[in-house]
Amino acid sequence: MTRLLVDCTYVYDHPNDNSGIQRVVRNVIRELPTINQECECIPVVMLQGKLYEVKSLAPLPTKGLDLVGLRAGLEQFANLLWLRQRTLERRRPFNQSVWARRLLYVGCRLFALGCLSIPIRVLDRLLKRQQVPPRSVPLEHRAGDQLVLLDSSWHSGFFPLAEKLKREGVGIISVVYDLIPLTHPQFCDAGLVKVFNHWFDWIARTADGYIAISTTIRDQLREEMVRRIGEQQVRERWFDYFHLGSELDLVDATSAIDSKLLRVFTQPEPVFLMVSTIEPRKNHAYLLDAFERAWAAGSKARLCIVGKIGWKCEDLIERIRRHPQLNSRLFMFNNLSDHSLEHAYQHATALVFPSYVEGFGLPLVEAMQRGLPAMGSDIEVFREIGGEFMAYFNLEDPQSLADLVTGMENSGVFPASRPLDQWQWLSWRQASAQLVERIERHIDEVILDRETACE
Structure with missing residues (x-):
């Protein structure tokens, strides 16, 4: 039986982080034990040069202070x-x-x-x-195991351990979320660009296979690999993708919804929702430009920005905090719970997502799966995810988004080619199953090729 050792080291060490990759890791790990009886899936962490099986990804309850x-x-x-x-x-x-x-x-x-x-x-x-029940226990690897680097491994110092495992017969499979620090370094911290580039060189040399989160990223990844290591070596590796799920896993129905957020949705005017970490790549400045044009034309639509404050956004945050429409038609929430976010998804008029570049666009499927239509920048990966069920705007012209907003406000009709009730997407269980099935298929093909070569 194949054993997939699925890395979740960063989320294990940072259980309170709740951005895109952390959501993916938590949800995939949660669904792994129930998806396939032919393949044993084991969540693992790599700590201080050793391999451990994870028993609990979240901190276990303790007495006293948290x-x-x-x-x-x-x-x-x-x-x-x-x-x-x-x-x-x-x-x-x-x-x-x-x-x-x-x-x-x-x-x-x-x-x-x-x-x-x-x-x-x-x-x-x-x-x-602190004396608490152990969240992880030592794990002995075996030849033939497959180490799946699911977590954001570019920040980790586990390269020597992974290389040792590979020498002892463990395969290495890298999950790739995007190549943004390589393709769009202007949107990233300089330190991340350096670390990510080093990590990519390592996986290019070390991994046996690569699985991206969209066909767009899979194709970009293969092109970048050809540039780095050449076509011949690339043909010796395999490339695939899986799509992400959509449920919010940290919704606590017993917790209170943010009172200020509740007030946003008590008025009859439409509310357009933006959900994302606030950083340059997400293009919030374009969003403000578009809504200022709509407001100048008489629109009463409101813009609700949800997301933690990230990097290189000081001027933008200052612009929002000094905006004349703040708390009137412009609202910002930097620390909403999943329960409050669920309320926003269910009561907003549409999602707006003006990113310059994405690996997937998780808020799109979170919104659309709940029946909330989405307007997105006209980029390849959004076309892959949303197809004819989304409306698209031109990143070169904020007026194109302003026109979509005012048009929907005036007509009450969402301007997509196909109705959203015909759109279907994966659950996290299905996404996890897709990930494991595609990894298994490639492993079986590699084994078959080796057996054929030996005959």
């Missing part, structure tokens, strides 16, 4: 502190004096060290000593 939650809260506060520092240094007197900027930086640095960095280190030590 140290994991406290540590996550401190990390989030640290991110907000440095966002505020970068915003302030653009204002007077800091933008007029290098000494004022240095004083601001030193002050923030000292505060972060004393109130954030040191407490986080103390919490890390306490968590290591």
Whole structure:
């Protein structure tokens, strides 16, 4: 029986993160045990040069203070502190004096060290000593196992362990979400571009097969591999894809929906929803430009932005916070629960998603699966996901989105070629099954080719 060792190291170490890749990992891992009796699927983590089987991806309940939650809260506060520092240094007197900027930086640095960095280190030590039931146990690998790099492995230091496993007969399969740090580095942090490029060189040399999250990324991946290692070596690897599911797995129906969000949907005017981390690639500035044009033309539509604050977005956040329509026709929520997000999906008029580039576009299927129509930028991967059931706008012209918004507002008709009630998509169980089935098929083909070559 084939054993798939499915890596979830980052999510295991950061259980409170809830962005796109973390959603994928949690949901795929949750569905793995029930999808295939012919293949044993084992969630694993690679920690300190060793392999462990995961028993619980989420932290186990403990008595007393929630140290994991406290540590996550401190990390989030640290991110907000440095966002505020970068915003302030653009204002007077800091933008007029290098000494004022240095004083601001030193002050923030000292505060972060004393109130954030040191407490986080103390919490890390306490968590290591905390007596709780083990979330993972040591796992012995076997020749013929397949290590599936499902998680965001470019931040990990497990290359030596993975190479050791490969030398001892374990196959390496890399899940690829996108190539954005390579193809669009201007949207990424410089450090990520460097780390991602190093990781890609490693998987290009080390992995036996690659499975992307869309046909668009699969084809881009193969082209990039040809550029890096040549057509001959690429022909020795396999390439495939699987599509992502759509359910929100952290919905707690007993929790309260954000009261400010509830008020957004109490008025009769249409609400257009944007769900994404706030960072340059997601193109929120274009979104504001389009809605400002619609508002200037008399539209009463409202724009609701949902997503945590990311990177390179200081000017955008400042623009939103100073916008004359804020809390009137423009709303922003940076820390909604899945229950509140579910409410937004169910009560909005349409989703708007103006990204420059994506590997998939998870909010599209989350919205459309709930009957919420979606308007997206006219890029290849969105055409792959939405087909004729979505409406598309031109990223070169914000007026094209403004026209879609006002047209739907005036007519009440969503401007897609086909009705959304004819659209169907995968559940997370089906997505996980698709991932495992396609990996199994390629493994069987590789084994058959080897047997044929030996005859």
